Each structure stands twice: as structure tokens, then as C-alpha cells.
Amino acid sequence: MDTDVLVVGAGPTGMMLANELRVAGVPPVLVDKLPQRSTLSKAGGVQSRTQEAFDQRGLLEPLLATGNYPAGTAHFAGITLPLTRDRHRHPWRSVPQVVIEGFLERHLAAQGIPVRRSYELTGLAQDEDGVTATFASGDVIRSRYLVAADGGRSTVRSLLGAAFPGRAGTITTVAADVRLSGDDPAMTHARSEDGHWASVFPLGTDPRGRPLRRLALGGPGRSVPREVPVTEDEIRDGLRAVFGSRVQLLELCYARRITNAARQAARYRHGRVFLAGDAAHVHLPIGAQGMNTGLQDALNLGWKLGAAVRGWAPEHLLDTYHTERHPVAAAVLRNVQAQSLLMDHQGTGDPDLTAAKDLFAALARLRDVQYHLDDVLSGMGIRYPMPAAEDLPLVGLPAPDLDLGPVRSHELLRPGRGVLIDPLDRFAKVATLWQDRVDRAGQGTGTEPMLIRPDGYVCWAGNPDDLEPALGHWFGEPHRRTELDRS
Ligand SMILES: Cc1cc2nc3c(=O)[nH]c(=O)nc-3n(C[C@H](O)[C@H](O)[C@H](O)COP(=O)(O)OP(=O)(O)OC[C@H]3O[C@@H](n4cnc5c(N)ncnc54)[C@H](O)[C@@H]3O)c2cc1C
CATH class of the missing domain: 3.30.70.2450 (Alpha-Beta Plaits)
Structure with missing residues (x-):
């Protein structure tokens, strides 16, 4: 193998993924066909959850220090949602995509992962052990896994013959x-x-x-x-x-x-090849949801691929990338469709549509409606399907930012490991079994006990009896089990 993971495409998705893999201890090779980074502004804003994702890795402050990026108010179909402005730690903010790309490329280069440019992927073959990628230059790169972050016209997706159902643009x-x-x-x-x-x-x-x-x-x-x-x-x-x-x-x-073309890959995983970002979903750009969804795809996939390469991923873990992220982009496609209709993008002036929009605008003045729409747009309402998620309030959701005395919980996620919040100091023994993958914190604080995945989502809370199964489900076999059993 030339590398464990080859990331094709150095747009926001590919670069975020490269950083997530680096944090997981599996620095990838990152290639792009362009000889230089694009200077087009493209998407214009970062949602609350995306900012949390940057913050978890200590990257938000340095990103925002590169310029003046005002906080704004999200809108749904052109109707602003002022009651949601102070709802999250990080309000919606106007940061152009070109700034994010430049920032990530410099950060990756400083961490020893330069984007290999003028690498245009033209061929792909996979077997039981890995993937062979060929390039227009004649170069060949062999990897254990390959991620297609090569945009809406993804070459990888075409070479795979992956189904990309949906609708062609009509306007x-x-x-x-x-x-x-x-x-x-x-x-x-x-x-x-x-x-x-x-x-x-x-x-x-x-x-x-x-x-x-x-x-x-x-x-x-x-x-x-x-x-x-x-x-x-x-x-x-x-x-x-x-x-x-x-x-x-x-x-x-x-x-x-x-x-207003709207398409989504039917499957995000094709053996050892994964689709992410625009390669997996395209839609009309409303509210920068394309870039934000891609960045969060990367956050979801990075630690899982890292775990697979490092050998501790449970069998099902890589498949959860599709089960968790496919419904998210499907919902984005639906909300974009609804927004485009309500905004009457075609300018039909249809009075029925105007009546529906007036009614919607009246409803959207209600706080609960604004909160619901904000959940849809900010990424903060994303809830992944997880065991027990339906019964427990926190499971499947982004972790709250807990005050743990000297640190805040989001800072504990910087090394890209799991975090077990153990306020009553009850779980030291079981935590030892996974101590190479999960840190224990928060003893003596008045917080809720919870287990947080490396991507910042709560994967256990509540019943102590369920903790060990949850650790096994997300973090694999405890490799020190036999050693401890013997002692
Ligand atoms: C011109 C433009 C304007 C946009 N404006 C907006 C906007 O206003 N609002 C909004 O929300 N969204 C907008 N978008 C969409 C938003 O930019 C995308 O959702 C976002 O870029 C997705 O990021 P990505 O990393 O998944 O893909 P991309 O940013 O498309 O990155 C894909 C990368 O893969 C590389 N690549 C492609 N094929 C190959 C290959 N065969 N081999 C190697 N490398 C390859 C490309 O050079 C590119 O760098 C715009 C997109 C474009 C293209």
C-alpha cells in the first residue's frame, strides 16, 4: 500500500476529511486535479454545527482570526429567523468557502499533509485488500480505502457506476x-x-x-x-x-x-470506496447547506475510517457512515426543494403559492416554528439513529458543551478520541478497558454522565448497565480485556 487512505478532491470536504484522519492518527494522501486552489468564493456561510466541528479540533478561533466574519441570521425561504440568533454557542456566520479552503490547505500543509496537485484521477479498481487509483499523469496510488470528495461531477462516482438518482435541473x-x-x-x-x-x-x-x-x-x-x-x-x-x-x-x-438539480447517491459506501460531500449529494445552493453538509460528512467518516485502519473498528462501524449521513442529505434536499418552491424561484407569481407563502410567513413568526426551522438548517438538530436514541434525550445528538472546571468538554475532543463524562467517578474500571481509545473526564462535576464519540455526538447516556455495550458498539473490542481478566 502507498497509503492507508487516499482522499480524491481537495475542496472543503476532502480537506476536512484529511484533517479528521490526521487527528485519528491516519494521515492520508490528498490529491486534486487543479494545479492551484480555486479562488471562487462559492458557499458563503458556516452553520452552528460546522463551527462546533472546527472548535472541537481547536480550529475555529484561528479560522475566524483570518478576517472579519459577521454573525448573521439564518433564513428559511427568505424568511429570517431572528428568535434563533442567540440559540447556539456559535451563531450562523458569514465565512466564504474560499477562506475556509485556504485556511484548511495551510493548516494541512503545516501538519505535513500538502495537497498533491495536478493529480487527476482517471481510473479505479478495487479488490479485497485495497483500491488502485490511476491518474492522467500516469501515476498510480494504491490505498486500503479511497474517499471520493471530488465534487458534484465526481469521476469516482462515474467510475463506480454508482446510482445517483434524483432530478435534473429545470430552471x-x-x-x-x-x-x-x-x-x-x-x-x-x-x-x-x-x-x-x-x-x-x-x-x-x-x-x-x-x-x-x-x-x-x-x-x-x-x-x-x-x-x-x-x-x-x-x-x-x-x-x-x-x-x-x-x-x-x-x-x-x-x-x-x-x-435546481437535486440528486443523491443511493449508497455512500461501495466496498472500500466512500462518497462524501457534493460527490454524494447536489442541490440548489440555499443557505450554504452543500458545503456544510460535506464538512459534516467528513466529520462523520474521518474517525470511523481511522478506527478501521487502526484495527479497532467494530464490523458495522463503517456502514454507519451511510446510515447516519444519507438521511441528513436527503432531508437537506427536501428542505431546499420546499424553500425553492416557497421562494417562487421561477417567478410564476402563482396566487396559490403567494397564499401558501403568506401563511408560512405568519407561522414562521412563532418561536417554536423558528426553532424547528433552525434545527433543520443549523445542523444542531441532526440526530443519528443509535441504540436507545429514541428513549433517551441526549443520545444521537451533538454533545452539549459542558463546563468541567478547568476545561470545557469540546476541548477534550481535540485529540479525536472518545470522551466518557463520569461525574460520580463510577466508571473507572470499565473505562480502563478502552483507555487507548476513550478518555475519562468530569469527575466531581455536576454534569450528566455521557459517552461522546470522537465526532462530538453522544452515544450513551443514562443507564450504567448499558455503558459497556455502548463502548463495545462504538469503540470495538476492549483489547486489554484478557489482560485484566487474568489479573
Ligand atoms: C462555482 C460554484 C459556486 C457555488 N456557490 C455556492 C453558494 O453560493 N452557496 C452554496 O451553498 N454552495 C455553493 N456551491 C456549492 C458548494 O461550493 C459545494 O457544496 C461545496 O464546494 C462542496 O464541497 P466538496 O468538497 O464536496 O466539493 P468541491 O468543492 O466541488 O471539491 C471537489 C474537488 O475535487 C476536485 N476533483 C474533481 N474531479 C477530480 C478528479 N477526477 N481527480 C482529482 N480531483 C478532482 C476538484 O478540483 C475540487 O477541488 C458552489 C459550487 C460551485 C462549484
């Missing part, structure tokens, strides 16, 4: 990075009476420190074939249709057409 809208003048709105969703609409979000600043905005435009007659270039006149016209003369285009930095 296009314009997405552009711009500087605006006049009453430049930092964040808005506006619509004219005749069905033209515009969404504006903050997108950091240009190299001279001037505010950039992500602008999305659409409406009647604006669904133009994808390959037709977007012009400045088209953007000016779209702005005029919605804002009149209040907002004007100062500079068009980059524009493209996006479609």
Missing part, C-alpha cells in the same frame, strides 16, 4: 459576487410585484477591504440556459426590477448560473 438562477452602492443591503430577500426577486448576503471583503456581496437573482424570463454567460447588463436589469434605483452595481467580480 437556472443567477449567482454573482458583487459590490453594490446606494442603499446596499447587507442581507435581504426582496421581491417585486411582478415576480422578480433578489437575495443579498455579506461575502467578506475584497483585497482593498470593501464589502462584497453575494447576489442571487431570478424571476420571469430569467431562467436562461446554464452555458449562456451572465452579463453586467443582466445584473443591472435584475437589480432595477427589484430595487429600482436604490441599489446599483459598482463592480461585478464573478457570476454564473446555478440550477
